[in-house]
Amino acid sequence: MASQEISKSMYTVTSAPLWHCGKTLQKTMLHTLLALLPAAAMAVYRFGYDAVEVMAWAGLAAVITEAAVQKLMDQAPTSDDFSALVDGLLFAFLLPATAPWWMVIVGAALTIILGRMVFGGYGGSPVCAPAVGWAVLSISWPDFMDLNGMLLNWDLVEPLSELKYFGTAAIADIKPVSLLLGENLGALGASQGLMILIGGLYLLGRGQLRWFIPVSFLVGVFLTALLYNLIDPQLYASPVFHLLSGSTLMAAFFLMPYSSSSPVWRVPMLIYGLLGGALMIIIRTYGVYPDGAPFAVLLLNLCTPLIDLIQPKPFGGR
Amino acid sequence: MMKTSLKTSVELKGTLQDAPVPALVRIPIQKNQKPVVKKKQIVGRGQVVAETKCISAFCTGYVHATIDGMVEDILPNAIVVGPLPAPKEGEDPQMPVRPEPCAELDSLSGEDLCRKLLELGIDTNKFHPSRTLIINGLNPEPGVVVSEQLLKDAQKTLEVGVRILERAVKPGTVKIVVAEGKNITLYGCTTVHASDVYPATIDPLVVLTATGVERPDNVDIISVSDLYRVGRVGETKLPLLDAVVGVGESVYRVLTGTPVQDLLNVAGVPYGADWKIALDGPMRGEAICDLTVGIPENCTAITLVPADQFPEVQPNPCINCGECVLACPARVQPGMLSRYAEFTLFEATRSRHVDACMECGMCTFVCPVNRPVMQFLKLAKQHLAAQDEFTASCRLQS
Ligand code: SF4
Numbered sequence: 001m002a003s004q005e006i007s008k009s010m011y012t013v014t015s016a017p018l019w020h021c022g023k024t025l026q027k028t029m030l031h032t033l034l035a036l037l038p039a040a041a042m043a044v045y046r047f048g049y050d051a052v053e054v055m056a057w058a059g060l061a062a063v064i065t066e067a068a069v070q071k072l073m074d075q076a077p078t079s080d081d082f083s084a085l086v087d088g089l090l091f092a093f094l095l096p097a098t099a100p101w102w103m104v105i106v107g108a109a110l111t112i113i114l115g116r117m118v119f120g121g122y123g124g125s126p127v128c129a130p131a132v133g134w135a136v137l138s139i140s141w142p143d144f145m146d147l148n149g150m151l152l153n154w155d156l157v158e159p160l161s162e163l164k165y166f167g168t169a170a171i172a173d174i175k176p177v178s179l180l181l182g183e184n185l186g187a188l189g190a191s192q193g194l195m196i197l198i199g200g201l202y203l204l205g206r207g208q209l210r211w212f213i214p215v216s217f218l219v220g221v222f223l224t225a226l227l228y229n230l231i232d233p234q235l236y237a238s239p240v241f242h243l244l245s246g247s248t249l250m251a252a253f254f255l256m257p258y259s260s261s262s263p264v265w266r267v268p269m270l271i272y273g274l275l276g277g278a279l280m281i282i283i284r285t286y287g288v289y290p291d292g293a294p295f296a297v298l299l300l301n302l303c304t305p306l307i308d309l310i311q312p313k314p315f316g317g318r
Numbered sequence: 319m320m321k322t323s324l325k326t327s328v329e330l331k332g333t334l335q336d337a338p339v340p341a342l343v344r345i346p347i348q349k350n351q352k353p354v355v356k357k358k359q360i361v362g363r364g365q366v367v368a369e370t371k372c373i374s375a376f377c378t379g380y381v382h383a384t385i386d387g388m389v390e391d392i393l394p395n396a397i398v399v400g401p402l403p404a405p406k407e408g409e410d411p412q413m414p415v416r417p418e419p420c421a422e423l424d425s426l427s428g429e430d431l432c433r434k435l436l437e438l439g440i441d442t443n444k445f446h447p448s449r450t451l452i453i454n455g456l457n458p459e460p461g462v463v464v465s466e467q468l469l470k471d472a473q474k475t476l477e478v479g480v481r482i483l484e485r486a487v488k489p490g491t492v493k494i495v496v497a498e499g500k501n502i503t504l505y506g507c508t509t510v511h512a513s514d515v516y517p518a519t520i521d522p523l524v525v526l527t528a529t530g531v532e533r534p535d536n537v538d539i540i541s542v543s544d545l546y547r548v549g550r551v552g553e554t555k556l557p558l559l560d561a562v563v564g565v566g567e568s569v570y571r572v573l574t575g576t577p578v579q580d581l582l583n584v585a586g587v588p589y590g591a592d593w594k595i596a597l598d599g600p601m602r603g604e605a606i607c608d609l610t611v612g613i614p615e616n617c618t619a620i621t622l623v624p625a626d627q628f629p630e631v632q633p634n635p636c637i638n639c640g641e642c643v644l645a646c647p648a649r650v651q652p653g654m655l656s657r658y659a660e661f662t663l664f665e666a667t668r669s670r671h672v673d674a675c676m677e678c679g680m681c682t683f684v685c686p687v688n689r690p691v692m693q694f695l696k697l698a699k700q701h702l703a704a705q706d707e708f709t710a711s712c713r714l715q716s
């Protein structure tokens with residue numbers, strides 16, 4: 001009789017707290033997908049079916065690679081949190097729209113393997129996974145990653161390489177509005193400035209993204225570019241050009257704040273953003289690659305543990 | 319899914335009500351409270367059933383029977399008092415003896431008074447002579463309204479409480495901290511306003527607001543419920559018998575040890591078999607598995623959480639998103655600490671200030687992968703404490 005009594009009155013016990021704010025990784029990733037949607041749509045509008053193909057291969061390869069590696073590593077599958085899909089898409093956004101399918105697949109797989117799984121999975125990685133995929137491909141197949149060479153079909157120019165190879169005169173005609181609207185050659189999604197901005201602002205508005213890193217990164221870009229511009233306006237492009245061209249906005253809203261590889265304290269987040277912005281301009285100015293954004297992100301990622309050492313004293317600590 | 323607000327201050331709807339006397343009580347006892355009654359013994363309301371073996375005036379209080387009845391069982395964590403047996407034929411019914419009101423309460427002062435309070439059931443651990451005394455008048459957690467309810471409906475009792483404490487511990491200053499925008503005062507106290515958004519309502523943060531210092535050593539903080547208990551004893555001059563507990567939007571004065579089930583029946587709140595039910599608030603409360611548990615004297619609320627209202631806690635890996643860092647009032651890195659604890663690197667949590675953690679639960683509350691962050695931290699603290707104790711005992715032996 002006693003056991004009956006017990007069984008009918010057992011309630012679930014858990015350790016406190018019993019409430020949760022309701023924010024889950026899955027929801028964050030769904031919001032991120034939604035935020036990427038405008039840029040993806042704009043990319044399809046600009047580059048047509050090629051863009052669809054690249055995004056599809058990248059997304060698919062990322063999800064499948066993750067599932068496969070997790071199986072190998074005896075981990076529980078986590079495709080349902082959509083983080084692999086988001087990483088795949090972010091990676092696709094950095095590619096030229098006409099990238100060959102095999103390279104997209106290899107890149108997406110490397111994004112997942114080198115950017116995530118070797119560190120134990122999403123969240124363990126000290127580097128921004130999509131930027132890793134991009135970097136490996138840029139070094140391995142520079143020709144296929146060259147935006148100008150790959151996008152010959154379109155009679156447009158890529159602003160950053162123009163700047164790199166022909167100086168400020170070559171970009172004098174490029175208006176900020178055309179940069180925002182993505183009316184120039186550029187990476188598939190990253191060059192759709194306005195749409196990326198809208199996506200980023202959406203994430204900020206929904207509380208899925210903190211303002212610290214995006215804002216400080218853009219400020220860093222602006223100030224550093226302004227400095228160069230003031231030194232010699234003939235030689236160095238205006239800060240606004242740098243803010244809107246290449247993958248600046250993409251880096252600000254999606255790559256720099258990549259959760260596992262960015263600092264967690266407030267002041268370090270600001271420093272990280274500022275340094276990242278400055279580094280990107282420096283790479284653009286002196287580096288061999290026209291767009292330094294993903295490299296700047298990766299380099300700053302490596303500094304994250306150091307920057308994160310700037311910590312406040314714990315409560316009551318003396 | 320309901321939007322969870324961490325605001326604790328509320329517009330009070332009802333007044334303090336008395337819950338009916340239950341037929342049976344399960345009076346909780348702690349490890350250091352030793353039973354002084356035997357099974358089948360007849361006890362009167364207010365009779366001591368367990369004592370704390372300590373000579374100082376500052377200790378856990380004695381435990382008293384809260385109804386007239388017969389001791390049915392003595393468990394490690396509770397003393398069960400059931401109804402009086404029916405008198406045998408031809409015999410006079412056994413009469414339980416209730417204690418007399420303690421008249422000395424008005425004349426004693428200082429440690430003697432503290433000792434008396436302890437014997438009457440007050441936990442005097444929180445009191446120290448001549449410190450600043452802060453009364454935390456904020457509702458402790460979202461959904462728990464006892465503090466504001468008592469300040470509204472039990473001003474008289476609280477005043478008695480303050481007067482007794484003035485004699486017992488002679489505090490330097492007495493301050494009461496209440497929610498911003500609330501016009502609440504209390505006899506003998508300076509009012510300080512503070513944010514009412516959890517976790518700003520927990521003791522260390524309230525002390526910070528009231529004094530401007532983090533963890534000062536000459537300050538005592540007690541809750542309104544603590545003060546009410548002192549006032550209640552002072553008013554009745556009898557042992558402490560009841561707890562003030564919120565259920566839903568109502569607040570009840572219940573006899574200590576009343577089964578949770580009885581109170582839920584009285585309150586008439588909905589709950590189901592797969593809900594979670596906890597003593598105290600939703601952030602720090604202790605979930606119970608069965609409703610026969612007796613309500614402890616310091617319980618502030620019964621929290622009911624519908625099944626599936628919140629995502630379940632899962633042993634997921636930390637994704638280093640930093641949400642917990644931004645939410646943590648102790649300015650530690652809960653995510654990082656939880657990883658150390660997860661891989662049993664407890665020593666590493668010590669140097670990273672796991673001790674600063676106030677166990678507010680915010681880290682688990684905000685974690686997007688539903689990691690049991692605070693649980694890991696508690697585990698680490700427990701291990702460190704056990705280790706320290708072990709080291710200390712080794713030293714003593716050698
Ligand atoms: S909130 Fe959770 S996932 Fe994020 S850093 Fe803290 S413990 Fe890790």
Ligand code: SF4
Nearest residue numbers: 646675676678679681
């Ligand atoms: S429980 Fe978590 S949030 Fe609260 S103080 Fe401790 S570590 Fe910080």
